[in-house]
Amino acid sequence: MSETRAAAPERPRWPRQLAITVGLALLVVVGVFLGAAFLPRWWAHRVAAQASGNFTAGIALGLAYGFLFTCAALAVLIWAFRRRRSVRTWTIMIAVALLLALPNLLTLGIVVGSGSAAHAGERTLDVEAPGFRAATLAGVIGAAVVFLVAGYLLRSRRRSQEDMRRLRGELRAREEAGAAQEQPRPE
Secondary structure (H helix, E strand, C coil), X not given: CCCCCCCCCCCCCHHHHHHHHHHXXXXXXXXXXXXXXXHHHHHHHHHHHHHCCCHHHHHHHHHHHHHHHHHHHHHHHHHHHHCCCCHHHHHHHHHHHHHHCHHHHXXXXXXXXXXXXXXXXXXXXXXXXXXXXXXXXXXXXXXXXXXXXXXXXXXXXXXXXXXXXXXXXXXXXXXXXXXXXXXXXXX
């Protein structure tokens, strides 16, 4: 004998999805407030510990962080958007790019922030890592310029190769047409 069970009625999914969405939104809001109060000071102290008040070290760190982390983030974004991918992949790659750009974003938060933590971070960077903020901006701009120039060069190379293929095809067609005309006709 086979037992048949009555199908249980399906519960609607929206209450659970709504609870998850509201919970994530609250988590993000709390994270933003905690981050605004904590992260600028923390980041300024990490950089200050590396630079140790040395002007040259502050500039070198700023250039390195600005250039390297911008290049890494741009490389991930270019890889993600170069081909058609799923929205999930794009979302993950954007999150990865934001994580890679986080040192630059933290420095930007110190520079443009208006809270007491941002001001404390500015003072810390001014004293313990002089030149870091301006050098970070220079590194970011340098990385963007490198990516723009590299993109232009790659596109122009690809265009030149396509033109070369097209011209070689035309030359072959002309040579074949000329060879066909030069052949003597049997009488």
